[in-house]
Amino acid sequence: MSISADERRTRIVEAVQSLGSVRIADLAERLGIPAVTVRRDVAALADAGLVRRTHGSVSTTTRPAPVPGAGPxxxxxxxxxxxxxxxxxxxxxxxxxxxxxxxxxxxxxxxxxxxxxxxxxxxxxxxxxxxxxxxxxxxxxxxxxxxxxxxxxxxxxxxxxxxxxxxxxxxxxxxSDHRHGVFLALRHLRGLGHGAVALVARRDTWTAHEIRRGYAESCELLDLPAEPVIDVVTPAVDADAVADSLAEACARGVRAVLVHNDQDAIQLLPLLRSRGLQVPEQLAVVSYDDVFAALGAPPLTAVAPPxxxxxxxxxxxxxxxxxxxxxxxxxxxxxxxxxxxxxxxxxxxx
Known part of the structure; x- marks a missing residue:
């Protein structure tokens, strides 16, 4: 069963913290993850300052020892x-x-x-x-x-x-005021002439719940119909079903969607094209998080929490x-x- 990038990287950091220092090849074997994937994840973690990468190995980041008079x-x-x-x-x-x-x-x-x-x-x-x-x-x-x-x-x-x-x-x-973020997205799409906006969202995080609440509130404020939320439970498994649901929504006149999050939105783009839905010509897409949104094809308009x-x-x-x-x-x-x-x-x- 595939695991998400977040879960992979969490496992990598936990393993490195436990081992102190380990070769990337050994780490890949230990975690049962392809070495090329581990190298990519380690590079991202090193850029974020969460691990140290040197000559085919990865280790914990060094932390300055507390000194008298220094901060807490x-x-x-x-x-x-x-x-x-x-x-x-x-x-x-x-x-x-x-x-x-x-x-x-x-x-x-x-x-x-x-x-x-x-x-x-x-x-x-x-x-x-x-x-x-x-x-x-x-x-x-x-x-x-x-x-x-x-x-x-x-x-x-x-x-x-x-x-x-x-x-x-x-x-x-x-x-972050995620409900306000949803309002920004829906107000923008409303201003482009869309009379209805669909929502694709997860349920497993605080942000996902806030986005769902923000969607209901924003639809009422902007006089938009609240469409049935298209649920994402297991992203890799649900992607085709989500694309089918969006195609059905388009068939009844919905031409805009807010997707939480960037990863799910980017995965949807080719699936929508395979169903004859070009973005943005047939469907306007806005993603939530703005971590990877600029890398979409086309680049995704996105709500960026601070x-x-x-x-x-x-x-x-x-x-x-x-x-x-x-x-x-x-x-x-x-x-x-x-x-x-x-x-x-x-x-x-x-």
């Missing part, structure tokens, strides 16, 4: 490495470096219960504060969140928003919290995405 150590928990969170990590690393702070990375997974284990490891490493992107969804109001009440150090939620009434509501947070800015602002907020002698009010910060217009929507901005 900050633990960063992410659900995976690769694509979206690479940019969040990069923004956090830059901000921490400028403040002479030390960033310690913890990689969880999208499995329930993994977050707490990783946070305990970060705390054992001696971090002074935590930046947390846990495996939560907006609709989960019950389990898996109580442990945030017992944290012995200040914490900031990253790309997560507190559910009202939950323990997390007492934590600082910095996140990923690096989220990481940087989360570090800045945590450092303010650590350095404040007076009580600070809880901060819930939302940063607005932007829309990057390219060829796939049929209106390249001058």
């Amino acid at each position: 150590a900050l633990g960063l928990l992410v659900p995976s490495v690769g694509s979206y969170f690479d940019e969040v990590i990069a923004g956090a690393r830059t901000a921490a470096s400028r403040a002479s702070a030390h960033l310690v990375l913890g990689i969880s997974s999208y499995d329930a219960g993994a977050d707490r284990v990783q946070v305990e490891q970060l705390l054992k490493s001696g971090v002074h504060g935590l930046l947390l992107a846990p495996n939560w969804t907006p609709d989960d109001r019950r389990g898996g969140r109580g442990w945030v009440e017992d944290l012995p150090v200040p914490a900031v939620l990253v790309e997560r928003r507190a559910v009202p009434g939950s323990p997390a509501e007492e934590l600082d947070s910095v996140a 990923k690096r800015a989220v990481g940087a602002e989360a570090v800045a907020l945590l450092l303010r919290r650590l350095g404040s002698e007076d009580p600070m009010p809880v901060h819930h910060v939302l940063l607005l995405p932007e829309l990057t217009v390219r060829e796939s929507c049929g209106a390249v901005r001058a």
Whole structure:
């Protein structure tokens, strides 16, 4: 069974952290992944500063030892490495470096219960504060969140928003306003004359849930009919079914779609062409994330959450919290995405 790029890269980082240093060929054999794929993933991870690549080997990145008078150590928990969170990590690393702070990375997974284990490891490493992107969804109001009440150090939620009434509501947070991002996409397509916009979306992440909610809200605000959401459960398996659903939507007059995320949108392009749907002539496509969107054929118009800015602002907020002698009010910060217009929507901005 194939695995996603995010899952591959998470496994690679975990293996490298466990082994310290390993030849790429040995790593590929250990993980059961083709060596050419491992080399490509290692190159991307090295560019993001998550591993060190030298002469056919890969090793953990060196972290400066704490020195008296230097900034604090900050633990960063992410659900995976690769694509979206690479940019969040990069923004956090830059901000921490400028403040002479030390960033310690913890990689969880999208499995329930993994977050707490990783946070305990970060705390054992001696971090002074935590930046947390846990495996939560907006609709989960019950389990898996109580442990945030017992944290012995200040914490900031990253790309997560507190559910009202939950323990997390007492934590600082910095996140992209994904609902606003969806509004930008639908407003742009509405302005191009589209009377209906379809949504292709996943269900497995916080962002996916926020996009679904943003779609319903934006359709109402813009007086657009809310089309049945086309679900993506397993991207590689569902791609043909998604393309068929879009072809059916086009047959009934829908000529625009928002796809979460870039990877799924790029995979859809050739499948749409095989069904006689040219982009953007027969179908205007906007993707969400803007990690790989510019590499599409045609280049994809995309909503770009401020990923690096989220990481940087989360570090800045945590450092303010650590350095404040007076009580600070809880901060819930939302940063607005932007829309990057390219060829796939049929209106390249001058």
